[in-house]
Amino acid sequence: MEPWVDGLPAHAVGLADRGLAYGDGVFETVRVSAGQARLLGRHLQRLGEATRRLALPLDLALVEAELTRYAQAMGEGVLKLIITRGDGLRGYAASPEARCRRILQASPLPAYPEGHARDGVALFPCQTRLAIQPALAGLKHLNRLEQVLARAEWQGREEAEGLMRDTEGRVVEGVFSNLFLVNGQRLRTASLGRCGVAGTLRAELLAQAPGQGLVAEVADLAWADLASADEVFVCNSVYGIWPVIACSDLVWPVGAVTRTLQRLVRELLDT
């Protein structure tokens, strides 16, 4: 399926685009199944928050309509939406006339080994730290050099994801996933008020946890919390949930809570 730029088939953006110049924008990576953009409400919610916090002049209703139409045409795969602040003047000041640019691109589902979801994955403990920046925390913005550096730290297939801490040592998330710890019936994930990306599946799991008999908590997490977890998993809206079985010298079993949530998530993303 051809990409769309501002609603029309196109394969390029002009050099004046502020996404290119400054990473001035946000993106969403949306799972499409059976012609539907999955977790669409959550993606729109996060776009809405970005629109407010970054003062992006974005027509959310138009984005919703385009995502829906594009997903129908795609049928199956991953829909990447990039929103930029449109064309720029020279310099950081945005033109008062700027309108956001909308870029939609389709790609096939990534070919992750089946074993990732079934048997679990190891996490590479990244040395690259997440900077503490409350003004940007939680948003899936286009300033992603930290993730680029972190992802470049390991090449092999032994680890499927990396574990990222902030510059003060807190355990935060994966490079392209959120992280959950399970202790008994308690589900914990890092608070993302200082750094990190508030994933749509993370939000959905926090909302659905009570219905599964789980107590969901958002908290600051330390390495010791990781060490004392009964189960650990990573998640995102494309692959769903992967159990985590190892990181550095820590190991965990694939547990019952993780399996229950995997079943739930398959329904949300796949069927």
Add this chain to the structure above:
Amino acid sequence: MEPWVDGLPAHAVGLADRGLAYGDGVFETVRVSAGQARLLGRHLQRLGEATRRLALPLDLALVEAELTRYAQAMGEGVLKLIITRGDGLRGYAASPEARCRRILQASPLPAYPEGHARDGVALFPCQTRLAIQPALAGLKHLNRLEQVLARAEWQGREEAEGLMRDTEGRVVEGVFSNLFLVNGQRLRTASLGRCGVAGTLRAELLAQAPGQGLVAEVADLAWADLASADEVFVCNSVYGIWPVIACSDLVWPVGAVTRTLQRLVRELLDT
């Protein structure tokens, strides 16, 4: 003058570019006078450091040749060079075959009021803070949302620049300039090991200070240092030096050291 992409006239980049996707790259803003790219060695030096620290597969000799040719053709103005990590796969991992993309764009010299250099400017004290990220500090990378947010904090023409502090309160730089404090014959500018952009003119001034009878120091700066400075100025490689005469409730005169350095810089940039 038409922009060049990878050495050829072009006005767009493909949607797979990692500069657009992640801000995965760096840029340089080069003053061109009399057909020459000014401070070229300093710009190349910073590109070289970015190449090493971000592992960008960039041919620096090719960039030097292009900058030189493009500047000759331009004659006068501002040359913006964007380097991205080229086209991406889906995801943060860079393709081992990726080659950097080189984007050159010409624009006229910005029409700043003459009074800025002559009478000095006021700085707006920005609330947006610079996050502490040693892995990226000093580089002029494409992740510039902090500057976008800071620049959006004021609209009027009363302040020509903003003052940025880091998240721990240190005084660091302007939104698009470096900052210098003068006390007697001592010239001080913020150390940029935690955050900030190491400007090419900043580097040149630090190198030339001894020749002007000045002692140059790179140090952590606090608000109290700003308050006790005899003279303050901001600088970048396009406009040169602007005396700073006010910020918040602080005021400074336009002093003799600033005037001396302005004369020096005019020679470097204009003649």
